[in-house]
Amino acid sequence: DIQMTQSPSSLSASVGDRVTITCRASQTINIYLNWYQQKQGKAPKLLIYAASRLQSGVPSRFSGSGSGTDFTLTISSLQPEDFATYYCQQSHSTPPNSFGQGTKLEI
Amino acid sequence: EGQLVESGGGLIQPGGSLRLSCAASGFNVSSNYMTWVRQAPGKGLEWVSIIYSGGRTYFADSVKGRFTISRDKSKNTLYLQMNSLRAEDTAVYYCARDVTYCGVGSCEGTFSDPWGQGTLVTVSS
Numbered sequence: 559d560i561q562m563t564q565s566p567s568s569l570s571a572s573v574g575d576r577v578t579i580t581c582r583a584s585q586t587i588n589i590y591l592n593w594y595q596q597k598q599g600k601a602p603k604l605l606i607y608a609a610s611r612l613q614s615g616v617p618s619r620f621s622g623s624g625s626g627t628d629f630t631l632t633i634s635s636l637q638p639e640d641f642a643t644y645y646c647q648q649s650h651s652t653p654p655n656s657f658g659q660g661t662k663l664e665i
Numbered sequence: 666e667g668q669l670v671e672s673g674g675g676l677i678q679p680g681g682s683l684r685l686s687c688a689a690s691g692f693n694v695s696s697n698y699m700t701w702v703r704q705a706p707g708k709g710l711e712w713v714s715i716i717y718s719g720g721r722t723y724f725a726d727s728v729k730g731r732f733t734i735s736r737d738k739s740k741n742t743l744y745l746q747m748n749s750l751r752a753e754d755t756a757v758y759y760c761a762r763d764v765t766y767c768g769v770g771s772c773e774g775t776f777s778d779p780w781g782q783g784t785l786v787t788v789s790s
Contacts, residue, residue, distance in 0.1 A: 590774040601780040651724040
């Protein structure tokens, strides 16, 4: 099975900051990488799929990049509503569609 | 876009069985890939199971042989039958629709959207 490793596990930032979260796959996954945002007590929400394609309705301050094994999620200017936990997920050679361990973004 | 609503969670003793339901609206469960993901208290997301539109099913190693996934076309509902439950199965269980997309040279990518609100399963004596 493909293992996904996110870094950092937690991150402190301020409103207006530019933030980058990284995700590394244990083997190449093409561009089959998704990013989700999860707020406390809520279901995950899809932000980005295919490494860089923004899901409809997601603000343009979110962007993704990468291919192969190394990927990044960038938030260009943090807003108060962006403080949440972020997960990457691979969908290459599925199943299982394994998730990273999560990155908690805190004030 | 569609909506999913889970039900069936609750408190169950170790070794017991429980069936979760996931009612869909706005799209057909039988025509889509449908998946279950769980999240133990304070932990990350764990993929559990998928049923493809053609009926093929897969399970995480942690639940293989104990859980089954199925669907009812007439009720437009997805199910997760959980048997021989263990304390480590305690989690919020989410259902989601998996949507396929293409990458470079192949179309094997999927993402999960929408998700249900989740239902809590607690395995404890």
